[in-house]
Structure formats: C-alpha cells, structure tokens
Amino acid sequence: MSTRFSSSRRFPLLTTLLTVTAVTVAAVGCASGPQGPAQTADAFLSAFADKDVQAAADLTNLPEKAAPALSSAWDQLQAEELIAHSEPPRVTGDTATVDYTYEWHLPKNRVWTYSGQLQMGRSEGAWAVRWNSANIHPQLGNTQTLQLRGLPAPKARVNERSGSDVLVPGPIYRIFFDRKGTADPVGVANSLAIALRQFDERLTPLSVLTAARRAEGKFTVITLSEWEYNEVSGDLANLRGVSYDKQWDMVPTDRRFAPDLLTQIRKTVIDEVDGKAGWAVLTVNANGADVDVLTEVEPQASPSFSLSVDRYIQNAAQRAVDLRQEQAMMVVMQPSTGAILAIAQNAAADADGPVAASGLYPPGSTFKTVTAAAAMSAGLADPETVVPCPSTIIVGDRTIPNYNLFTVGDVPMWQAYERSCNTAFAKIASELGGQDLRTAAAALGVGPDYAVVGLPTVSGSVPESDELVQRAEDGIGQGKVLMSPFGLAMVAATIAHGTTPVPYLISGHPTQITGDRTQLAPEVVDGLRLMMRRVVLGGTAERIRDQGEVYGKTGEAEVDGGSHAWFVGYRGDMAFATLVVRGGSSDNAVAVTRDMLTALPAGY
Incomplete structure (x- = not known):
C-alpha cells in the first residue's frame, strides 16, 4: 500500500x-x-x-x-x-x-x-x-535547478467579414509635445507636422502649435503603431519638447479603415482579448541556460473577434462620404442577417462622435415611408388609392406646401410617394390615429432600443400624438420625429427582408432589444417595395437608376441654416441610409450613395 x-x-x-x-x-x-x-x-x-x-x-x-x-x-x-x-x-x-x-x-x-x-x-x-x-x-x-516559467497567451485579434485583421495586439507610441521644453515651439510644431501628416492629414503646423498653446503641459499629438513610429522615429529624435511613451494596446492595421468605429470596438473588446496563459517547468544549468522542458501546458488564445463589417463596403462608403465638405455619414446593413456592413463618417462628422449610429436628425420625406406603412396597415390607403397633391394644404392652423409649390393633382399614393408630395402625406397622417405612426415605425425597426455590442445606437424617436397639426407635420418628417442613419437603415432593411432583422456588429455577441417590435403585413411590405422602386425608376432618385435594381426614398429636412439631405434604400441584400447634414438637395445624398455603389467590386 x-x-x-x-x-x-x-x-x-x-x-x-x-x-x-x-x-x-x-x-x-x-x-x-x-x-x-x-x-x-x-x-x-x-x-x-x-x-x-x-x-x-x-x-x-x-x-x-x-x-x-x-x-x-x-x-x-x-x-x-x-x-x-x-x-x-x-x-x-x-x-x-x-x-x-x-x-x-x-x-x-x-x-x-x-x-x-x-x-x-x-x-x-x-x-x-x-x-x-x-x-x-x-x-x-545534479548541477541543475528547476524553474517555473509562465507562457503568455497570444492575444485575440479583431477581423472584418472576410477574415482580414483590422485590430491586432501590439505596442503603440503616444507622441507628446510640450512647448515649454523648447526655445523654438514654432519650428518644432512645423517639424512635427511635416513628419506626422502622412498619418493624419489634419495635422498642420498651426493645429499643432494651437494645441500646444492651449495645453498647460505636454499633450498627445498623435498615437502611432510600431511600424509607423519606426518610420518617423529618426525625424522626432532630436526635437526638443517632444517625447513619447510605449504601451500595449489593440492597434489598427489600417488607421484609415473605419477609425471611429474601430475606436468603439476597441473599447468593447479590450478586456476580452487575453487568452489563458500557459506554463512550463524547465531544468536550467549552472550558467542559467535552459536544458530541458519537464512539463508544459500550452497557452490558449482567445478566439478572434469577427466583425460584421465588410472591408469593401466600408472602404467604398468611407470614400464616398469623404468627398463631402459637410458632415456626411452612411450606414449599410445586410437585411437577411442584420449584419452591419459599414458605418462611415467623414472627419467633419467624427467631430460630433458616433453620429451615424446614434445621432438624431429630422428625417424629412424619408419618413413618408413610415406614413405610407401606417396608412396601409390601418386600411386607410394602398399604393393605388388616389390622393390629392395640391401645391399647399391647410391642416388645422398650419399651411403645408410642396417643394417649390409643385402640384400633380389627384394621383395614386405611389405617385405621390414617387414625387415626394408633402401635401398628400400630411393629409394622410392627419387622418391616422394618434399611435399609428409610432406603431408603424416600430414595425419598421425604429423605436426599440438595440444594445448592439461594440456600437452605441439610437434608432429614433416617434412620439404618439392626438394633435392634428403635429401628426401632419410628423407624417412628412418635419414635426417632432427624429431618426438616425442607423434607424433609417433598419427601415430599409426591414422592407428588403420583409421582417425586421436583429442588427449586430461582433459575431457571437448578440444584440439585446428592448421595446415592442410588431411585424408588417406582407401586403404592406409589397406596397412599400413597389413605391420605393418607382422613386428610383422615375422619381426623385433617378440619378441612381443605373446601379442595378435599387429601391429607395429621398428626403430633405428643413432645419436652421438649410436642410438635411437623405437617401435610404436597398439593393439586393444590402440596405443603406445616407445623410449629408445641411447638404441641401436630397440629390446630394443620392450622389454619395451612388459613389459608394459604383466603387464596389463586381458581385456586390
């Protein structure tokens, strides 16, 4: 024993x-x-x-x-x-x-x-x-000793839809500048801008010097990956007042790929990238050299994080919004799965944060899609129902005009939608019940809260209203209704798919939804599809007609200082919403969307 x-x-x-x-x-x-x-x-x-x-x-x-x-x-x-x-x-x-x-x-x-x-x-x-x-x-x-040694686990990576890495573990270098550390702050600011502008075109001698004067001490000029730092370290080495520190972090493989979105994703995954460390016991000789491994437990890496973002769509969308001087943004989604394929904002929009997914704006005439869905669901109208489209209409004490006071007379609802007739849809909205617009919006994906892991989102706000004038103004997207590009992409995705998808950004991290989500009747979805196709074939979005079987709705929302330009729609299994803030004509949003579609590889 x-x-x-x-x-x-x-x-x-x-x-x-x-x-x-x-x-x-x-x-x-x-x-x-x-x-x-x-x-x-x-x-x-x-x-x-x-x-x-x-x-x-x-x-x-x-x-x-x-x-x-x-x-x-x-x-x-x-x-x-x-x-x-x-x-x-x-x-x-x-x-x-x-x-x-x-x-x-x-x-x-x-x-x-x-x-x-x-x-x-x-x-x-x-x-x-x-x-x-x-x-x-x-x-x-007899001359050896044992040694316990930890084996660090490889850290997880973040890859986009096709599998290529977009965030990898590695060192980052924060470059600091303190103007008090040099007798020539102007010269140092100029040298910094020359060396670093290749990584961030917003860095100019003036911007660096202005930031230095505002800071009480040193401030971060830029954060660089290791290969970026190695490229300019020689240029920075002898600049007085310039210093750096080196830290471990998740590093973008391409700083131009969805920078704002990757910032949000990094915050989400940073605490989950560590795997399970391994360990080994070795024999070590009298000189400290390893002799043999007596036992070893291999480290276990955390699985990579897979994003729904598609590199080609993201890059195409980013290039399209970057062409605009105004704040411009776009959300692209896959209707069949809810995969968020792209979140693109230009630098002007980035200044306000992740507004493509959470910024709320009056939706203008794109909201007529919700009004039409509410009318069809309530049995008030269908696409062939004849509605009046005069140049102006009076609802209560409010006179509502069409753009440039156009009129097409009495026409089917699909034609009023195609021409974006304010008077027709204000009248329709005024005849709806106080909850109908809110209910239809929820059925189209706007209203519920979506806790999308890695992305702060707000779909929109559609209030109930028993007040006639407000309901009429809400019905044309000029009242109290507000929507985000994310919310309107949900609307387009719901119509494309037939039911509201569950949006997600990181595979294996399900989205939690709070709020009721009713479903539209199939005949309502069919009616919306018919009308959206008409908008592209002969209505306000003809510019994009050459880009395949596109369905869409334009919108202009009047705001102080101009009007927002919107275009929402879908092509195949790709839904989108584009906003140019104070972009004037909705044709500008159509043009941005068209730029995105034309930049995609064949087969998209």
Missing part, C-alpha cells in the same frame, strides 16, 4: 500514516533515526512535503548538498503545496528502492504530477536516502 504525505500549508502532516515517527538525525547512521528503508523514505518524503528541507536533508547521506537543492525546488517552483506518495520498498541486501509520486501545487491552480525513485542504502545498520537530484525529479541533473 502506498503512503501519502502533504505539505502542512494546506493539510496537517500525515504522521498517522507513518509506522515510525520521523525524527531529525544529526548525521547518517545515528541509532536514534528511522530503522528501516520504508521508515526512512517515509520520513524523508514527509519532511520534504512539509517544506522542512533540513530535516529531509539530514535523512540523506549528503545533507550539505541535499538541503540547498530541496529548498531551491520549493523556491523555484513557487510551490504552494507538495503531496508525496510512496510505495513499499524493494530491498536487496544493504540497498533498497522506493518509488515515489510527487504532486506539486503551483500558483494559479497549476498542478504538476510525476513519479521517480529514491535509492536507499544501509551503513552501520542505519538506512539513509542516497542523495542525488533524481530525488527531486528523475530528469534533474
């Missing part, structure tokens, strides 16, 4: 398992020591397990060598506990062999188990453990 010994750090010394109590001996051969090989081996293992290394060493024939070796094993392994098992000895005359099993408990719940043999010898009637390093581990040489 085997005998088990445990460190007293966690369990009491198992002296009850010993047939003879271990007694420290001053020298091998003392008559008061253990009298048999089993008792001596058990006493040695018990003392070693209890970290009483001197007592264990005194049971060997070379205590002066055994004591430091046994102590080194505990220290180098950073051990928390040792459990030792022994087997009955095999005795041949004055020698014996005792099999042992050690179970080391190491930091961070690591357990290392192995077996070996103690060689025993009898001299002048007393048994002792014949010392060599195999008494600690069978592969440990």
Whole structure:
C-alpha cells in the first residue's frame, strides 16, 4: 500500500500514516533515526512535503548538498503545496528502492504530477536516502535547478467579414509635445507636422502649435503603431519638447479603415482579448541556460473577434462620404442577417462622435415611408388609392406646401410617394390615429432600443400624438420625429427582408432589444417595395437608376441654416441610409450613395 504525505500549508502532516515517527538525525547512521528503508523514505518524503528541507536533508547521506537543492525546488517552483506518495520498498541486501509520486501545487491552480525513485542504502545498520537530484525529479541533473516559467497567451485579434485583421495586439507610441521644453515651439510644431501628416492629414503646423498653446503641459499629438513610429522615429529624435511613451494596446492595421468605429470596438473588446496563459517547468544549468522542458501546458488564445463589417463596403462608403465638405455619414446593413456592413463618417462628422449610429436628425420625406406603412396597415390607403397633391394644404392652423409649390393633382399614393408630395402625406397622417405612426415605425425597426455590442445606437424617436397639426407635420418628417442613419437603415432593411432583422456588429455577441417590435403585413411590405422602386425608376432618385435594381426614398429636412439631405434604400441584400447634414438637395445624398455603389467590386 502506498503512503501519502502533504505539505502542512494546506493539510496537517500525515504522521498517522507513518509506522515510525520521523525524527531529525544529526548525521547518517545515528541509532536514534528511522530503522528501516520504508521508515526512512517515509520520513524523508514527509519532511520534504512539509517544506522542512533540513530535516529531509539530514535523512540523506549528503545533507550539505541535499538541503540547498530541496529548498531551491520549493523556491523555484513557487510551490504552494507538495503531496508525496510512496510505495513499499524493494530491498536487496544493504540497498533498497522506493518509488515515489510527487504532486506539486503551483500558483494559479497549476498542478504538476510525476513519479521517480529514491535509492536507499544501509551503513552501520542505519538506512539513509542516497542523495542525488533524481530525488527531486528523475530528469534533474545534479548541477541543475528547476524553474517555473509562465507562457503568455497570444492575444485575440479583431477581423472584418472576410477574415482580414483590422485590430491586432501590439505596442503603440503616444507622441507628446510640450512647448515649454523648447526655445523654438514654432519650428518644432512645423517639424512635427511635416513628419506626422502622412498619418493624419489634419495635422498642420498651426493645429499643432494651437494645441500646444492651449495645453498647460505636454499633450498627445498623435498615437502611432510600431511600424509607423519606426518610420518617423529618426525625424522626432532630436526635437526638443517632444517625447513619447510605449504601451500595449489593440492597434489598427489600417488607421484609415473605419477609425471611429474601430475606436468603439476597441473599447468593447479590450478586456476580452487575453487568452489563458500557459506554463512550463524547465531544468536550467549552472550558467542559467535552459536544458530541458519537464512539463508544459500550452497557452490558449482567445478566439478572434469577427466583425460584421465588410472591408469593401466600408472602404467604398468611407470614400464616398469623404468627398463631402459637410458632415456626411452612411450606414449599410445586410437585411437577411442584420449584419452591419459599414458605418462611415467623414472627419467633419467624427467631430460630433458616433453620429451615424446614434445621432438624431429630422428625417424629412424619408419618413413618408413610415406614413405610407401606417396608412396601409390601418386600411386607410394602398399604393393605388388616389390622393390629392395640391401645391399647399391647410391642416388645422398650419399651411403645408410642396417643394417649390409643385402640384400633380389627384394621383395614386405611389405617385405621390414617387414625387415626394408633402401635401398628400400630411393629409394622410392627419387622418391616422394618434399611435399609428409610432406603431408603424416600430414595425419598421425604429423605436426599440438595440444594445448592439461594440456600437452605441439610437434608432429614433416617434412620439404618439392626438394633435392634428403635429401628426401632419410628423407624417412628412418635419414635426417632432427624429431618426438616425442607423434607424433609417433598419427601415430599409426591414422592407428588403420583409421582417425586421436583429442588427449586430461582433459575431457571437448578440444584440439585446428592448421595446415592442410588431411585424408588417406582407401586403404592406409589397406596397412599400413597389413605391420605393418607382422613386428610383422615375422619381426623385433617378440619378441612381443605373446601379442595378435599387429601391429607395429621398428626403430633405428643413432645419436652421438649410436642410438635411437623405437617401435610404436597398439593393439586393444590402440596405443603406445616407445623410449629408445641411447638404441641401436630397440629390446630394443620392450622389454619395451612388459613389459608394459604383466603387464596389463586381458581385456586390
């Protein structure tokens, strides 16, 4: 039967398992020591397990060598506990062999188990453990020591839809400038701008100097990846007042790829990128060189984060919005899955934060899509229902005009939608119930809260109203209704798919939805599709007619200082919403969307 010994750090010394109590001996051969090989081996293992290394060493024939070796094993392994098992000895005359099993408990719940043999010898009637390093581990040489070594886990990466990396673990360099550290701040600002503008075209000598004057001390000019820093480190090295620090972070592989979006994603995943570290126990020689690996547990990397963002669509959308001087933004979504394919904002829009997904704006005539859905759901009208489209209409005490006072007379609702007739849809909205617009908006995806992991979103706000004038103004997107480009992309995706998709950005991180989401009847969806196609074929979005089977709705929302330009719609399994803030004619938003579509590779 085997005998088990445990460190007293966690369990009491198992002296009850010993047939003879271990007694420290001053020298091998003392008559008061253990009298048999089993008792001596058990006493040695018990003392070693209890970290009483001197007592264990005194049971060997070379205590002066055994004591430091046994102590080194505990220290180098950073051990928390040792459990030792022994087997009955095999005795041949004055020698014996005792099999042992050690179970080391190491930091961070690591357990290392192995077996070996103690060689025993009898001299002048007393048994002792014949010392060599195999008494600690069978592969440990007499001039070697054990060493516990952590193996860091590879950190997770973030990749886009096709699998290419967009965020990778690595060092970043923050470049600081303190104008008080130089006698020539103007010259240093100029040198910084020259060296760094290749990474951020907004950096100019004036912008650097202005920021330096506003700062009380040093301020961050730019953050660079390692390869970017290496490219300019020589230019920065001798600039007085310029310094840097180096930190680990998640680093964009392309700083021009969805910079605002990747900033949000980095904040989301930064605490989840660490994998599970591995560990190993090695033998090390007297010179500190590694000799052998005795045990190894491989580190486990966290799985990569896969974004729904499509590199080609994102880049095409980004280039399209970057062509505008005004704030411009676009959201592109896959109706069949809810995958957010692109979130693009130009630098002017970035100044206000992630507005493409959470900024609220009056939607203008794009909201006529919601009004038409409400009218069809309430049985008030269908696409063929004839509605009046005079140049102006009076609702309560409010006179509502068409753009440039155009009129087309009495026409089917689809034609009023195609021409974006304010008077027709104001009248329709005025005849709806107080909750109808809100209910239809929710069925089209606007109103519920979407907790999209990695992206702050607000779809929109559509209030209930029993007040006639407000309802009429809301019905043409000029009242109290507000929507984000994300919300209007949800509207387009719902019409394209037939039901409202659940948007998501990071695979495996489901979106939580709060709020009711009713479904539109199939005939309502069909009616909306018919009308949106008419807008492209012969209405206000003819500019984009050459880009395949596009469905859409334009909108202009009057605001102080001008009007917002909108275009929302879909093509195939790709829904989009484009906003040019104070962009004037909705044709400008159509043009931005067309630029995005024309830049896509064949097959998109």
